[in-house]
Amino acid sequence: MGDNEYLFQSNRLGFRLWRNDDLAPFSALNADEDVMEHFPKTLTVVEVKKLIDKLSQHHLTHGITYYATDLLETKEFIGMIGLAHQQYKTEFTPAIDIGWRLSKNAWGQGYATEGARRCLEYAFDHLKIDKIISVCTMKNLKSENVMKKIGMIKIGEFDHPDVHNHPTYQRHKCYQILNPNPSN
Ligand SMILES: CC(C)(COP(=O)(O)OP(=O)(O)OC[C@H]1O[C@@H](n2cnc3c(N)ncnc32)[C@H](O)[C@@H]1OP(=O)(O)O)[C@@H](O)C(=O)NCCC(=O)NCCS
Incomplete structure (x- = not known):
């Protein structure tokens, strides 16, 4: 894959739209109980396919999404980092949020913070x-x-x-x- 498939890059990471071959590694990531510790449940392959479709559609509609994220050096897919419109009703929304979900073997190396800064x-x-807002469980x-x-x-x-019905989450x-440099 050429570097021009990346919408933008940071020092070590490339941010791109989702591809069909992301399904296997993204399913493994979403089936990992440690990665999903702060979510109500892990996701099945079918649910991950729907999620990828939703992320692709989000980019078509809004021009932003949680991007598929690769290590530039090896082209290895490590998860998602990016931006999304959030419409759920709270005093903080609607708003654009920033979010991240990386495979466990990519934790502890500063990738999430580097990618978030670049996004x-x-x-x-x-x-x-x-x-931009960002939310997480307590x-x-x-x-x-x-x-x-x-x-x-x-x-x-x-x-x-x-x-619903998940007090912890x-x-x-x-x-x-x-x-820091607002448009108006
Ligand atoms: C949340 C998540 C993305 C954070 O990943 P992470 O790897 O812990 O985050 P960072 O990129 O900040 O890296 C963490 C550590 O890497 C270390 N590190 C190693 N090399 C580094 C480098 N070159 N540059 C910067 N930091 C480096 C840092 O010391 C940092 O730890 P510290 O802040 O305690 O000092 C990850 O835990 C995850 O995917 N969790 C599951 C999904 C999830 O909960 N998503 C969020 C839902 S709201």
């Missing part, structure tokens, strides 16, 4: 988005750590309206960062 830069400088400290490291500030907590923290 923020893309959102602020290229897309001229004024504000115990997802690894994700919250990324939010803090990229300069986001906690603005509140909420019960996620899309999570319902309560969320919300972080926010403003574009």
Whole structure:
């Protein structure tokens, strides 16, 4: 695959649209109980296929998505990092959020933070988005750590309206960062 398939890159990562051959590695990632510790359940291959279709459609509709993310050096797919419109109803939404989900063997190397910083830069400088939020469950400290490291500030907590009958996963923290060079 040529580097020109990447929409944009950071030092070590390439961000691209989803391909059919992402299904196997993305299914393995979403079937890993450690990766999905802070979600109500792991995902089946059928659910991951639907998720990939949804992420592709999101890009067609909105021009952003959680991008398929590769290591530039090896072209290995390591998961998703990116941006998405969130419409669920809370005091913080509708808003564009930043999110990440990486395979376990890619943790602990700074990839999530590097990728998130690059996506923020893309959102602020290229897309001229004024504000980005990010949310995680109360115990997802690894994700919250990324939010803090990229300069986001906690603005509140909420019960996620899309999570039902899962007390552990319902309560969320919300972080926010403003574009330092707002468009107006
Ligand atoms: C959340 C998630 C993406 C975070 O990944 P991560 O690898 O822990 O995050 P980072 O990129 O910040 O890297 C973590 C560590 O790598 C270390 N590191 C190693 N080499 C590094 C380098 N070259 N540059 C920067 N950091 C480096 C850092 O010390 C850092 O730890 P610290 O902040 O405690 O010092 C990952 O845990 C994950 O996919 N979780 C499951 C899915 C999930 O919960 N998603 C979020 C839903 S809200």
